[in-house]
Amino acid sequence: MPVTSETSVEVRDLTMSFGSGGAGRRPTMVQVLHDLTFDIGSAETLGLVGESGSGKSTVGRILVGLLKPTGGSVRLFGRSVTGADRAANFAAVRSRVQFVFQDPHAALNPRIRVGHSIAEPIDIAGKHSRRDRDDRVRQLLELVGLPRDSADRFPHEFSGGQRQRIVIARALSLSPDFVVCDEPVSALDVSMQAQIVNLLMDLQDRFGLSYLFIAHDMTVVRAIARRVAVMYAGSIVEIARNADLYADPLHPYTRALLDAMPRPDPTRIRPRTIPGEVPSLLAPPSGCRFHTRCPHVMPRCRDESPRLLEIAPGRQVACHLFTAAETTEP
Amino acid sequence: MPADALVSIRDLTVQFRTDRGWVSAIEDISLDINAGECLGVVGESGSGKSVTALSILRLHARGTARAARGSIMLDGRDLLRAPERDLRRVRGGDIAMVFQDPMSSLNPVLTIADQISESLRLHQGLSRAEGRSRAIELLDLVRIADAPRRADEYPHRLSGGMRQRVMIAIAIACRPRLLIADEPTTALDVTIQAQILELLRDLRAELGMAVMMISHDLGVIAEFAHRVVVMYAGRIVEQAPVGTLFSAPRHPYTEGLMTSLRGRDIPGQRLGSIPGRVPDPDESIPGCRFGPRCAHVEAVCRAAVPALVSISENHDVRCTPRSQALAPACL
Numbered sequence: 001m002p003v004t005s006e007t008s009v010e011v012r013d014l015t016m017s018f019g020s021g022g023a024g025r026r027p028t029m030v031q032v033l034h035d036l037t038f039d040i041g042s043a044e045t046l047g048l049v050g051e052s053g054s055g056k057s058t059v060g061r062i063l064v065g066l067l068k069p070t071g072g073s074v075r076l077f078g079r080s081v082t083g084a085d086r087a088a089n090f091a092a093v094r095s096r097v098q099f100v101f102q103d104p105h106a107a108l109n110p111r112i113r114v115g116h117s118i119a120e121p122i123d124i125a126g127k128h129s130r131r132d133r134d135d136r137v138r139q140l141l142e143l144v145g146l147p148r149d150s151a152d153r154f155p156h157e158f159s160g161g162q163r164q165r166i167v168i169a170r171a172l173s174l175s176p177d178f179v180v181c182d183e184p185v186s187a188l189d190v191s192m193q194a195q196i197v198n199l200l201m202d203l204q205d206r207f208g209l210s211y212l213f214i215a216h217d218m219t220v221v222r223a224i225a226r227r228v229a230v231m232y233a234g235s236i237v238e239i240a241r242n243a244d245l246y247a248d249p250l251h252p253y254t255r256a257l258l259d260a261m262p263r264p265d266p267t268r269i270r271p272r273t274i275p276g277e278v279p280s281l282l283a284p285p286s287g288c289r290f291h292t293r294c295p296h297v298m299p300r301c302r303d304e305s306p307r308l309l310e311i312a313p314g315r316q317v318a319c320h321l322f323t324a325a326e327t328t329e330p
Numbered sequence: 331m332p333a334d335a336l337v338s339i340r341d342l343t344v345q346f347r348t349d350r351g352w353v354s355a356i357e358d359i360s361l362d363i364n365a366g367e368c369l370g371v372v373g374e375s376g377s378g379k380s381v382t383a384l385s386i387l388r389l390h391a392r393g394t395a396r397a398a399r400g401s402i403m404l405d406g407r408d409l410l411r412a413p414e415r416d417l418r419r420v421r422g423g424d425i426a427m428v429f430q431d432p433m434s435s436l437n438p439v440l441t442i443a444d445q446i447s448e449s450l451r452l453h454q455g456l457s458r459a460e461g462r463s464r465a466i467e468l469l470d471l472v473r474i475a476d477a478p479r480r481a482d483e484y485p486h487r488l489s490g491g492m493r494q495r496v497m498i499a500i501a502i503a504c505r506p507r508l509l510i511a512d513e514p515t516t517a518l519d520v521t522i523q524a525q526i527l528e529l530l531r532d533l534r535a536e537l538g539m540a541v542m543m544i545s546h547d548l549g550v551i552a553e554f555a556h557r558v559v560v561m562y563a564g565r566i567v568e569q570a571p572v573g574t575l576f577s578a579p580r581h582p583y584t585e586g587l588m589t590s591l592r593g594r595d596i597p598g599q600r601l602g603s604i605p606g607r608v609p610d611p612d613e614s615i616p617g618c619r620f621g622p623r624c625a626h627v628e629a630v631c632r633a634a635v636p637a638l639v640s641i642s643e644n645h646d647v648r649c650t651p652r653s654q655a656l657a658p659a660c661l
Contacts (some may be wrong), residue, residue, distance in 0.1 A: 051519035051520065051521065051522075052519055159607045159608075161607060162607070189374035189375055189546065189608070190374060190546065190548070190587055190590055190591065191374060191586060191587065191590055191603060191604035191608075192607070193590070193601075194590040194593075194601035194602065194603030194604070195603045195605075197601055198600045198601055198603060201598070201600060202600075216519065216520065218520075219591070219594040220594065222594050222595065222597060223593070223594040223596075223597065223598075223599070223601055224597075224598075225597070226597070226598075242597045243597060246595075256521055257520060257521065259524075260520045260521045260523065260524035261520060261549065262523070262524075262527070262547060262549030262550045262552065262553045263549050263552065263553070264548040264549050264552045264576060264588060264591050264592065265552055265576065266552045266553070266555075266572045266573055266576050267573070268552075268553070270553060273521065273524040273525050273528055274521055275525075277489050277491055277492075277521075277522060278519065
């Protein structure tokens with residue numbers, strides 16, 4: 001297992017805007033990410049949770065180079081992939097960064113044999129003989145717990161869980177160091193979810209992989225992540241070590257998310273649900289974007305957007321409930 | 331049939347036509363839905379929970395699906411054999427349904443009021459204007475703010491959570507005695523899911539209707555149901571009151587599901603998982619269909635299909651070794 005102290009991913013003040021509006025209209029820019037700053041260490045899993053429209057998948061797409069951010073910087077393994085030499089730097093790290101998508105049905109070409117799909121990154125990187133390539137495919141299949149003869153079969157012959165194993169095998173084909181997993185188990189049944197989460201943890205132990213694990217299901221993230229970042233309407237509202245976040249959520253939104261998770265415990269006293277819905281990106285609320293739903297809203301929250309501040313070692317939160325305490329102290 | 335059973339399903343087997351002939355999607359389903367209760371039906375994909383629900387209203391396509399055996403009794407009538415005309419009175423009248431995807435369940439070219447009042451005009455003969463004012467009342471009932479304005483809007487103007495509220499308003503328009511909710515919150519975000527579950531709980535109490543809640547999510551079932559039916563590969567494998575099921579599950583499959591969820595509380599620890607996968611409906615498996623994935627499988631499990639056996643009051647299990655060990659001895 002490669003042990004280095006290198007940080008895999010450094011994200012600083014990342015912003016992203018998309019043009020909105022169809023033909024004939026002047027496009028208005030919609031900001032979907034607001035000044036995100038976070039790191040992912042070597043062999044670490046950062047969980048990224050949030051509801052639809054929070055921007056979590058956009059973060060994943062930027063980190064693998066599928067989208068070009070409109071502001072801020074991203075460094076992968078110490079190389080800037082957003083600055084002047086972005087093309088050259090990205091080319092240098094491209095094979096070390098891979099992606100596992102949510103839907104294993106859509107991620108595999110139904111007309112291509114599984115072995116060929118898995119080998120495609122190897123072919124593109126072009127550094128293997130045919131025999132090495134076939135050996136590698138068999139090795140990868142074994143690694144993800146599929147029979148060796150799977151290579152000659154087609155995706156429809158596999159169940160959803162098995163297809164996700166194939167997608168993971170393909171992501172591992174170039175021995176990456178960092179894998180973005182975007183809702184990798186959301187489309188799977190509960191009994192399959194456990195199998196895939198266990199596989200991802202085993203692979204991490206074995207190869208020292210770093211993961212950005214994007215999910216809306218906080219229980220899955222709890223099992224796999226070491227640290228968790230919570231997003232709401234394009235901002236990170238809290239980052240904390242896994243145990244701290246679940247035991248003592250600080251941001252009112254984090255607490256609301258945890259309270260809203262149904263638990264397999266009929267004796268639990270259900271907390272009150274928060275009202276309202278995620279705001280439209282076209283007309284975001286002023287100040288703190290959560291203020292329209294927050295049970296602790298103060299006048300200041302409507303005017304001033306809170307910054308993500310470190311309030312304890314490894315604990316960052318963007319909420320005036322905590323910044324207020326800090327500014328009144330002498 | 332117990333006195334308070336509203337709907338009583340007995341020995342229901344539903345088959346679908348495939349290239350290899352008729353294949354059973356559900357087999358020997360027997361369950362009662364009591365008046366006013368929340369019955370939870372939980373299972374993974376392919377377990378047959380939606381097929382069971384759709385059978386109650388006979389919503390399967392004719393020609394490709396058939397009820398090979400069994401009966402579904404409502405008020406002394408067998409819905410499986412009732413003429414289509416009678417069934418139309420039941421659908422949306424006595425029994426209504428809410429589906430998973432509110433985006434595709436609403437008609438994009440009709441206003442919200444038109445869609446809510448459709449069943450009122452059909453079942454109760456209301457005029458268009460009467461229908462609209464009832465629709466506004468119903469929108470209030472499902473906690474949609476500014477109901478008079480919303481009533482004249484089209485579905486694309488509403489968020490997913492609001493659309494699901496509209497679907498619920500349509501379903502409860504004729505005060506059904508049974509609401510079948512098939513994964514009603516699966517497509518929604520978690521904070522919206524909590525709101526919709528709360529709404530359904532409140533409406534059930536206010537209107538005194540029974541709810542059949544179908545979900546793959548044991549959390550949703552734990553928080554909603556009084557009684558739970560667990561399905562696996564087309565059969566009921568366990569049924570019990572919610573407290574019993576979660577504190578003392580007896581079927582190895584139910585146990586496996588609970589373990590795979592509860593282990594998630596400990597970071598970094600491998601999750602308890604059930605090996606293998608759910609079999610296809612046409613896969614022939616001798617004896618217990620869970621046998622190939624079961625850690626406690628014995629010779630007797632492969633020898634014969636286990637029966638659903640009562641092991642204590644209101645607690646039934648379809649597992650031969652477990653029911654032999656736990657069932658009260660028959661004298």
